[in-house]
C-alpha cells in the first residue's frame with residue numbers, strides 16, 4: 001500500500017491549536033489471555049521530555065511498540081501529530097518524524113559507523129530522485145552522518161566496523177541512528193543499560209542537548225539519567241499508568257515507592273533492567 005507521508009504530515013494543519021505530538025487514547029494490548037497494556041491514555045506536547053518508568057515486565061516496551069507501529073493495540077487509538085496511526089504500519093512512522101531505538105541493539109555489525117548512520121536515513125523518504133539530485137542528497141546524508149558521529153564522540157570511528165565498537169559506543173551509535181533522521185518524536189528504550197558511569201554522563205549530556213522542539217519519550221531504569229532529562233514522569237505497573245507527574249513528585253509518591261522505587265539500592269538507581 002502506498003502511503004503519502006507528506007499528506008499525513010499536513011493532516012490537521014490549519015485547525016487552530018497544533019495537535020499533540022503523541023496521543024494515546026485508551027490503548028490496550030492483549031497477547032492471548034494476557035493483558036500487557038491496559039487502557040493507557042497519554043498526551044505529549046512539542047518539546048516535552050517524558051520518562052516512562054516501571055518494573056520489569058510492566059509493558060513499557062510493548063507500549064513503545066504500539067507507538068512505533070510494531071504492535072497493533074487490541075483497543076484504543078494512537079495519534080501522531082493528529083494523524084490516526086493505529087492501523088498504519090511502522091514504515092510510515094519515519095515520514096511522520098518518529099525515530100526509535102530498541103532495547104536490544106539492531107545495528108549492522110559488519111558495516112562501518114558511517115554506513116550505519118547513512119542507511120538509517122533511507123527510511124525517511126521513499127521518493128525517487130534523478131541522479132544529480134540523488135548525488136547531492138547522498139552528500140548531505142554523508143555530512144549529516146559525520147556531524148552526528150562527532151556529536152556523539154564517534155567522529156574518529158567513522159570507518160570502524162560496528163562490531164568492533166565497545167558496548168557503550170554501540171549504544172551511542174544507536175541514538176545517533178535515531179538522531180540522524182532529525183526526528184520530531186524520539187523514542188529511546190533503556191539507552192543507559194549496560195553503560196559505565198562516564199558513558200551514562202555522556203548520554204545524559206547528549207539528551208540534554210537535543211533541539212528544544214524534539215519530543216522525547218524515554219524508557220529508563222537508571223533513575224539518575226531519567227530524572228536529569230525528564231520534565232515529566234509516568235509510571236507503568238502491570239500495564240496500567242499509576243503515576244503522571246513531575247520528577248520531584250514521583251520520588252515521594254507512596255504507591256510508586258512501594259511498587260518500584262522501593263527496590264532501589266539507595267543510590268538513587270532502581271534495580272537494573274534486563
Ligand SMILES: Nc1ncnc2c1ncn2[C@@H]1O[C@H](COP(=O)(O)OP(=O)(O)OP(=O)(O)O)[C@@H](O)[C@H]1O
Nearest residue numbers: 031036054055056057058059060061062063273274
Ligand atoms: N509478543 C509477545 N507475546 C506475548 N507476550 C509478550 C510479547 N511481548 C511482550 N510480552 C509480555 O508482556 C509483558 C510486558 O513486556 P514488556 O517487554 O513490554 O515489558 P517492559 O516493561 O518493557 O519490561 P523490561 O523492563 O523488562 O524491559 C511481559 O510479561 C512479556 O513477557
Ligand SMILES: [Mg+2]
Nearest residue numbers: 060061062103
Ligand atoms: Mg522493555
